[in-house]
Amino acid sequence: MKRKAEKQQGTAPVSAFAARKARLQQTKTVVTAENSTHPELTAEPPTKRPRRSLEQPLSQSVPEDDAQRATKQGPVKVTQAVVVKGIRTARPTKLDDAAAIEESEDRSSFNEESEEEDAVEGNAGMMVVPGTEAGYESPADTPGVAMEFPLSKIRLNKSNIVYSDERTLCVRIWEKMSIVLIGRYDLWVKRGVVSVMGAKLHPSPRVYRVYAPSTHSLPVIKCVSGVDGAAEVEFRSCHSGIYRLRDLSPLYQRVWSSANTPADKYSLKQMENATKRTFSVLYTSADDPLKRHLRPLHLEKQWSAAIKNLSQRTGRLQVLVCGPKGSGKSTFGRYLLNHLLSPAPQAESNFHNTDGVAFLDLDLGQPEFSPMGQVYLAHLRSPVFGPPFTHPSLNGGHDGDIIRAHHIGATSPKEDPDHYVLAATNLMEHYRDLFARFPQCPLIINYPGWIFGLGLEVATYLVRSLGLSDVVYMSEKGPMEVVEPLRQATGAARIPLTILPSQPTEFASRSSAQLRSMQMQSYFHMIQPKEISQPVWLDRPIFRNRPFHVRYAGPNQGIHGIMVLGSQISPDLLSDSLEGTVVGVVAVESPNALPSPHADPENEPNDSDINIDITNNPSEDEPTTRTTTTPPSPLTTLTSLTTPTKENLPYLPPTPGTGTATPLHPSSSSSLGLALIRTINKTTQTIELATPIPASRLRESLERGHPIVLVRGGLDNPNWAISEEYYAARAAERRFRRWRSLGTRMGNTPGEGGEGGGGTGDSESQEKEKDRERKRRLARLKERVRRAKDVPFMTVIEDHGRRRQDEAERERRGALWKLRKKAVVEEESEVGY
Known part of the structure; x- marks a missing residue:
């Protein structure tokens, strides 16, 4: 029973x-x-x-x-x-x-x-x-969950649809009611107040861009207060080009809205059947035509209370958010960020944020506004509605910009925790400079899931030394060996510790590694034109784009050093190890960023060694001799430390006695972004770089006397870049076949309403010529697919086995992912990763 x-x-x-x-x-x-x-x-x-x-x-x-x-x-x-x-x-x-x-x-x-x-x-x-x-x-080994989840609390009808056309839908949302959409859309609040991902949006001319893919929980638009008990919100289709990345990677397929849902059909019943917006309204998860695993993005009541309490700190808020992996740290930080960036009703608070919010991201594996492998300080001025791969970088627009970044070169700080702590400390110093200019600018610090063992020691050190105002730990279940040291550290710093329940995502359609690949691919394909306020994405394979040709030797040298972190590479193998890898582009601001030649790291010179005062107790009859040496330039010091390889690459060898290269000191260097090395031309002594870094920024760094160093770390291999041309070629062929079959179904036969209907012979010859041209074009597309298969590091395998068939069927239905944790602790630094 x-x-x-x-x-x-x-x-x-x-x-x-x-x-x-x-x-x-x-x-x-x-x-x-x-x-x-x-x-x-x-x-x-x-x-x-x-x-x-x-x-x-x-x-x-x-x-x-x-x-x-x-x-x-x-x-x-x-x-x-x-x-x-x-x-x-x-x-x-x-x-x-x-x-x-x-x-x-x-x-x-x-x-x-x-x-x-x-x-x-x-x-x-x-x-x-x-x-x-x-x-x-x-x-996951089992099929998708068959439970139907409610998403929207309203159903579209004549009473709540204000107006509707092929691109726009204006809905009247009653108080305490909500609506959920999937896809990409621009949101404009016309009347009332609505909440979206922690932000409370009031009526204004401002239009917000919202990305709601199926890879993450869908944002809920809820009416907080309205005029005559309702708010009016307009949803408008937008074309940013991000959906075209599905032609370059299967990870971007089944992500956005597909066919029209029952709600769309009702709002478009006066339009043609082929009308389709870039978003769809969902009543329940069963309305999705692709039957994906869709869930709404709800907020725990304790989270809401904590966000409201933290926002009362106004400009004095400096909070560190930490917790185990997958506990909801990023979601909580995004909600808090949006809440601080949106004006609250006067009845709740008198605080209006005009100075923006500082976001210090220390999560190397899953950063919010940057590709993996970097820590950075961002200054945000507008709420953000979308997962990280929809805003992989900030290029100084009205939404915000990156104040400073440091390249760590790994997805985990456990390889070099000292460099990680130095970078975090330097970013905190730059936040204090930012705070001096914007005294009402709060700070949110996103700490990674590295909260056990050595990661706990780093977290407690940051709590004691950064001068925070609050610490939030995202797990009510402990464990006590983590909570107790945090409690002692916050007690010593005299700051409150808030413990909140974790809110993990039980199922995921993409793994962490796949999400990193999506964010990295989005980073390299996104551009920010000056004419528009929103970024756009290009769907050309990255190896088809025109690269930067930068000289690494000779006149007009642009690359002055190449460094390899984490492992020692022979100079003879340096060129082979660099081609096809993602590297950090780092600007050296001072010679202090570089290690002293042939000296121990413990005895590196400091600023006092630059200016020397020779006054060794001179006698009264001898004049005082004061000699001041000119500080060496970063380029001079860098050139003296590099060792040319057989290709004449400026290699920065490992520090003697350590076997590994000493990272550039964060106080005197900064990261400009990432670049993909396409090839190294030994004849012209140039490196072909594919990078979204603006050329003006690279030129500005060189004009200021800051030489550029390429840093190769332990980032994931860019497998997505290698396979882009293959998927693009397959997409071209499929689209052409579909277009040709569509033309056949439309009845484009000779003598039936087409051009040249006066002469039967002429129309037949024209049709034969068109058919020959279509065959030649299809042959070119097939040849493109064949050539795309023959690339290094990629193999296209035809497998007739049952295992491949089962895997294909499971992927067609949309495989979900689950996380497992080690049951026995083998190494303290490995726990939680």
């Missing part, structure tokens, strides 16, 4: 909180650890709950019906897999499964209409073979 009642109850829509509570009660079991040598570790909360179907008991696995149904399927399809340095993507071998015609075509509307078809044919998901992260992330 109990199982029957649970089954019946699972079919009805339930809220996200009720479902989470029910799953927690179902999965609550008593686990007895036998011969445990670390009993205190049982208090550590798991970052994410075990993955299983909600309608299955704990002991039940995948239903037998699915397996039986799989064995009764028809002939096995031939699937293709693209393997790029350990990354394999299952894709069907149909020729209709490819994508992207001429890059100059305007194909926005055509792409939008075929999103659902492309997702099915193109096998939208991407299966990653676990490598370095094995034991932590894996694809």
